[in-house]
Amino acid sequence: MRRVFLKSVPALQYRCFHTRFVQKQQSTNMKYPLDKPDEEWRKELDPEQYRVIRKKGTELPGAGKFTNAFPEKGVFVCAACKELLYKADTKFESHCGWPAFYENLPGKVNRIEDDSFGMQRTEVVCSNCGGHLGHIFKGEGYPVPTNERHCINSVSLDFHKEETNNK
Template sequence: MATSQNEFKIQKTDQEWKESLTPEQFQVLRKHGTERPHTSPLNKEYGEGTYVCAACGTPVFTSTTKFDSGTGWPSFYQPIEEGIDTTVDRSFFMTRVEVHCKNCGGHLGHVFNDGPAPTGKRYCINGVSLKFDQQ
């Protein structure tokens, strides 16, 4: 688990991030925001390909691990391990496991223990934090 923004390979100032991201992407990826459910077109994307971090292009999930969780956010049961890291998130009076990009630290979403086999995990990811590279 990463513990500090200083541990990430890609380092930018807030201003640099603002110049390369949309306002919504900046709010989610850099300020740990959450997009409204059912607003991302990626929630209904089921083509073959790879989901990458919208901030830096790091591959984080594959289409073969995507499933419809009914939550309104793109959900996956397994990440590309070299692409993500996790930290404990104690915001909003609860403890959750935050998922972020291993290379830039961008906030992707959270992981829960109510997903399908084979992992039992549900990586609930903000669509705005992803880009889809279709094969």
Template sequence: MTSSDPTSGRPKLQLSDDEWRRRLNPQEFDVLRRAGTEPPFIGRYTDTKTEGVYQCRACGAELFRSTEKFESHCGWPSFFDPSSTDAVILRPDHSLGQLRTEVLCANCHSHLGHVFAGEGYPTPTDLRYCINSISLQLVPTAE
């Protein structure tokens, strides 16, 4: 599975900003590479019920599965757990003058969103991975 290099903390996939700009459109670059946030309730996957695997839009690594997606009504897709323990990296984020936990793709270190705990959602983990739709690519399950 995808993870960062444990000896260096560097992503497996490393590209220059120019290379990322060639791969991503300007909105994707802003969110994935500059930790931007898409506006709430407009994302492609906010309300989708399609079964499948959610991959990182930047590198294609598997991040989440539809079986862990739930309706939080927060304006962004919400998941209660990543597809595997090494699919994402969590790190402290003090960017808004408060402590939050940022979620990054373990393979390329692209920004995905934030994770929140203890909000009382009826999920097995009591976690809400609040993820930007623009950071994801859904690969539907074959029927």
């Protein structure tokens, strides 16, 4: 009976597991150009954005608005600070449940080694505000030029149809 109950609430299981252990992740002491107090971020971001971007959470697989969106032109930006991050033509189908990109715009993300959950990964954060975007995985065999998959939370992104040159 218990097994049936647990299978009926996978989203709750995932959210509880992830939230419980995410607080154990090492925080970095890096400074970013856009530095705001936590209270200000709470006011500007909706609760899910705040949980993912500021508290290093993860949205549920397949739940994001950009998971199955493949625009030909434009740019994905940080949902928190609007920093340009990824060109639309670097997004590819990975079937992983989150938007996947094979490369970021130069200098727009920082890579941080992350050994949480007993695995070696590379966290990717916005270089302007330090917001958590997702993780980078290498050597998975996707037919992309960099042999990398930037697995990014949709809630960490916004999309602009036209690239802008203001950043």
